[in-house]
Amino acid sequence: MKNIHALILAAGDGKRMKSKHPKVLCRVLFKPMIRWVADACAESGIESLAVIVGEHGDEISAVLPDSVSFFVQKERLGTAHAVMCAREFLKKNGGDTLVLCGDAPLIDAAVIRDSLKLHRERHNAVTVITAEVDDPGSLGRIVRDGDRVKGIVEARDCTPEQLEIHEINSGAYWFDTKKLLEVLGRIGHNNAQQEYYLTDSLRLLSEAGEAVGGFVAADADITLGANDRKDLCRLNDIARRKIIEKHMANGVEFVNTDGILIGADVEIGCDTAILPGTILRGKVVIGEDCVIGPDTLIENSTVGDGCRIDACRIYQSTLHNGVTMGPFCHIRPNTEICDGVHIGDFVEVKNSVIGDETHIAHLTYVGDSDVGKKVNFGGGVITVNYDGKYKHRTTVGDRAFIGCNSNLVAPVKLGNRCFTAAGSTITEDVPDNSLAIARNRQVNKIGWMEHKEMKD
């Protein structure tokens, strides 16, 4: 559908969150609430997006794409006043505009699209997205006359009969942009909070004989907002369950979901098992037939097919196919681990490429290194990449064998099929096919203990 725009209201400070940052930056599954809303808009095909911000607008713009426009509402005089601050955006666009709240992150693209369809089919001036809930609490009540919506009454302004209505205002609405602009100036602030309520636009448009409708969301959870940390935790629980169930529907195995947190932007292939205590956050792609976990954290990384990752931390890196890793590995940013690599316990790798089928089995640090194929690192190898001032790279050729407790002092190059003797401190390049020994020869002093006085 064409000519559709969105305006997110996010000028509220959210004192009850007790945060130093604007409320809409509070996170649900590691992603700021406002990003959930903006992502749902983008996914539903919204062409242009604007956000109304209060004091800390720069913090909000930092987490949103450059294409988003921002308008500042200096004084918080209500939701209609907030919309008015984006008058230029509305005028420029025309078409239909979705107005929604930055603190209700669970709205999804399907509801946005389906409500727009109803809005356009009925030629509505405004269509409010609603839900039937057991406990309507402080939410605005939808006052209907059959299919038509007559208005929305804030809980504070409700009659006792209106308080009994269980259909509530989600705070999201599709407006015919032109009609929204016409009605905005007529909204007053004669209500319990002395605020300019956007909800009044429905009554005014209805009284003017315009078509005003409601779209009832089948899943009431999508309308939930968060005012405090307790609400936020509830939204996390709901989002967590929905995301895990989506992956189950795609063929991902969960024996038990304890401690499993999967962000919204994670893709997982079929027949992969996710074990308890696993956290996948940011943009993560995991292939098929993997076993991830237990107790693994993967952030902004790609994992190929058939990998086994046990109790590891992986950040901003790429693992190809058939990699086995863990327990207890730390893979730091900008690392590429190629096919069939085995990385064992207590290994740290940073800003390095590890070639196909290389083994780094235990207790090793590989930093700023380009490692070839089928290399074997013995236990305790360290790439000495930092001289106190600068970082340097280490290069290791194919099929090299790095003896236990070797120090590779960078910058240094080890050739193909070379061998370093255990305990060597390698400071010079090693040619192909060579053995490098860089330690003192052992001296045995025969009978030395006979003269040494020691306690029994």
Ligand code: UD1
């Ligand atoms: C609003 C609705 C209510 C609905 C509820 C859903 C009105 C009058 N009421 O109530 O019917 O059930 O949302 O959550 O609209 N904001 C601004 N500037 C302002 C005031 C608010 O940007 O001057 C933003 C807030 O940051 C928030 C959104 O608008 O994202 C909603 O404001 P809020 O104060 O939470 O409205 P509610 O009283 O919850």
Ligand code: CA
């Ligand atoms: Ca609210």
